[in-house]
Amino acid sequence: MTIDHDDDPRLTRLLTAVRADAEPALWTRVRARAEARRPVGGPLAWIMRPAALAASFAILLGTAALALTLGDTRSASGGDEYATLGEALVAERAADVTPATSVPAPARSAAGDSGTRE
Amino acid sequence: MTTLARTMLRDADEAADVVEDALLRMRDAAPGFRGARGLKTWALRIVANRCRDLLRRRRFAAGRPEDFDPIVESGLRADPIEGWDEAIDQGRMLAALERAIDRLPREQREAVILRDRLGLSYDEVAETLGVRVPAVKSRLFRARAFLRTELRAAMEDHIS
Structure with a gap:
C-alpha cells in the first residue's frame, strides 16, 4: 500500500486550512488552577492519601467490631439483668441482707418454746 | 492541542477544558517525564485520550442540528487557501x-x-x-x- 501525502493536493490544502487560534486566557486559567491545587505538605498530605484513608477506615471497623464483641461478652457473663440502677441496688442489698435475717432451723435436741405444751 | 481537541469534540468549551486538564496533568507528571517520547506527542496523546473518554460518554447524545456549522461551532478558524479556484x-x-x-x-x-x-x-x-x-x-x-x-x-x- 503506497500512500502519498499529496495524493490529493486540494484535500490536503483544505485540511491544513483549518486550525484553532491560540487562546491567551487559557494560560491564565491553567496557572490559577495550578495555584489552587498547590500540594498540601506534612501529615495532612499523608492523611489525604487513599492508603491512609483505607487504613483509618480499617482501624475504625476493627475498633467497632471489638467494642461489639466486648459488649456481648459482658452481657452474657453478667447473669441478672436489671432495667434500672435502682433495681440493681435493691437486688444487691437484698442479697447482702438475706443471710443475716434467715432463721436457722431449730435443732431437734433444743429446748422447746416456753409457750408450748409438751 | 486546541486544534486536535476542537476538531475531535466540536465544542470549544469542552475542548478548552480538555486542554486545561492536559496542561495540568503534564505539569503534575513533568517530574517523571523522561523525554523518551517527544514532548509534542506526549501532550497530544494526553489530549487524544481525554477526548476519547468524552466521546465515549457522549455516545448517546442527541445529533447535530441541521444548520450546524462544524467550523464555527468548534471554535476553529479557516485560513484563505492560496490559489483556490474562486x-x-x-x-x-x-x-x-x-x-x-x-x-x-x-x-x-x-x-x-x-x-x-x-x-x-x-x-x-x-x-x-x-x-x-x-x-x-x-x-x-x-x-x-x-x-x-x-x-x-x-x-x-x-x-x-
Missing part, C-alpha cells in the same frame, strides 16, 4: 469536509487530524496514538479515500 465556495467545501471528518471512525479521524491538520510525521502520529506506523498509514489511506469521495460529492452538488 468558482468554488471555499467555506462550503471546508464545512463539507469537516462534516465528513466527523463521520470518520474515531481512529481514522485522529490519524487525519494529527497527520494532515497538525503536520505530524508518521512516526509521531504512531507514537501519539500508541500504534505502529503501518496501522497509521492504513488508517490514513482509508480516511483519505472516504474524504475524497465526500469532497467530490460536495463539489458536484455545488456545481449542479
